[in-house]
Amino acid sequence: SSQLSSLPLQILLYVNGIYYIFYFLATLAMIIYKSQVFSYPDDLLASDLAVLFLMGILEVPRLYLGFKGNLTEAEAPLGLSLGLTVGSVVLCVYLLLWQTYVLWADVLLSAVLLSAYGLESGLKVTAIAAFVS
């Protein structure tokens, strides 16, 4: 067939978008819970919240470029989306390992998100290879 757009990538991007909304709200709620229950100094709280919001800001263009690149079968937006994914992965690893308090729920959510990012990156690379050739 002449269709080069990757269906699994499209499904994954869609599911990733929904999951990310849940991840963002859950992590924000847990940070609020931690600040009430544990002793959370203000500077550390500020840095954790900054990382979370930065990740949220990055996610929007990342997903948009991914959708656009896959549907128009263009490799440039998809490549840009891949770059932004690397940034998101770094921020997610921060929330998994270097947050002030890492709860077990944090570990679960971040692990799922990281695996989604990993799978998505693999599919993007395959799609770019298909579009270029």
Added chain:
Amino acid sequence: PGDTRDAARVRSAPAPVTDVARLCVCDLLVAQCDVNCCCDPDCSAEDFSLFTTCSVPVVIGDRQLCSQKAAVYSLDVEANPPERIFKLIDQVNPSIFCIHATNYKQALYLKTPEIPTPENFDQLLEKYGGASFRTEPDSWDLDTDVQNPPEANETSRYEYGAPVQTEDAFLRLPSPVVSSWCSDANPAGFLVNQATKCIRSVSVEKCDSIQALSMLFYINSSILAVPKSSQMVNITVQSIVVQSVNGMRTLLSSSDVLRLPMVLDELCINAVLGVKYHITHIDMGEIIEAAAAFVLGAISKEELSIEQSFEISFTQENTQPVALSGNPGYVVGLPVRAGFQPQGYPFPAAFLNKHSQLTILHSTSTQDCLAAQGARAPVLFGYNMISGCKLRITAAMKCQPLAQTLLDVLKGQSFPEYVASFGNSQAQDVLDWVPITQLHISEQMISYTLQSSCQIPVSLGIEVKWTKYGSLVNPQARIVNVTATITTTTLKQLPSGRERIIPITSSVVFTDISAPAEPSYKAWPTINIKLPFDFFYPFV
């Protein structure tokens, strides 16, 4: 080398112990085995065989961590002899919100305090050196030169406990601080009724120069009506009582003349022995009147210190405070309220004069009945009391006046006729007052003569019968019956030159005559359903 070693030692506090296997909170005795403390390292197997339980079963760190070490101690009572079991296990917190890891080291441990060093000592002293650790210490400055920055335009009012301010500093109520010596730096608190007694060192030569002995010291600075205002209330002299060297007090008729201490015949007269402040206020925390009643006395040359007593009481304008002894039932320890019934109305006896309280004789150190002038103690509810004195009878004493004097000694100047049944009985409620029944018993020897010899009272026994009144859950004490029994005995005529000593006693006994309580229950609610008269209209 000694200095540097000390410096190095001071710089770091000992590291906290975090190994659960070595932590033991019940190990209080050093090098001895604590009873039922299974984690105590000083205990041997024989000690463990005597334990019954483990007071500390588990030693664990922060329970919020997902997985941590726990030391579990238990006693195996089945084995013979009982032995202690120690297990080091990994405790897992199943909650999904358990702490998996933390990158903030102080999160799970208490903060180690800063060790003072020469560099940070001043800063630590400033922060923690005061009596409280607030950021703005409220310093009470006596120095009027230091101006406090004026606060907002609203005038503040006196609150309960706030020091009563005067022109220069605050109204002083000298009181003993730490030891019994008077300290003049104790401020009187607004609405805090206080009575203090303290000792002041005096000397007759310098008696007119010691400020605290002069009346002026206590009344010269006017009280501010509201804090930080310019409205002044002068302290007026309400009354002056002069106490003579042998203890007798006389009330002076004119109290407007200021009597200052002066030296007269090796005595220092007009020295202040006691001050009673009466402050009148309105209900918005503003003082409108202040009066002081003084007791002046004389100090002899031998006395190096005198005891001064100070009292302050606050009353609201246009009210007559009557101290209640309970609301409504009597409270143990509060005085029994008593009064008289002139023309059909009992008056409560505690209207600022104590002469009509129910009192009994107060034993004095001299124990001489005829010298115990007016020493009486109020009868407190629930407290059985017994007191007495010794009467020395000589041949010269006449019976009739002696009997009357003894009656006065036993009963006091004004023995009340009625006692309040409840702690808060009002004067108008005639039925709330119980009459005092007076009985006379004479200890007469039967073999004695028909000649009516004179009887002298030798003992007064007041028996107060009270009952529990009201609900089972909150019973109130109510006085039901008061009986005052005077026991008299015949005074035998003594041969001249001989004298006899008779003991005179007075006692108060409180007897509980409560009937056993019967619980009663509310009636069950009944459902009363009736159809209206015309319910089946138009069929019926």
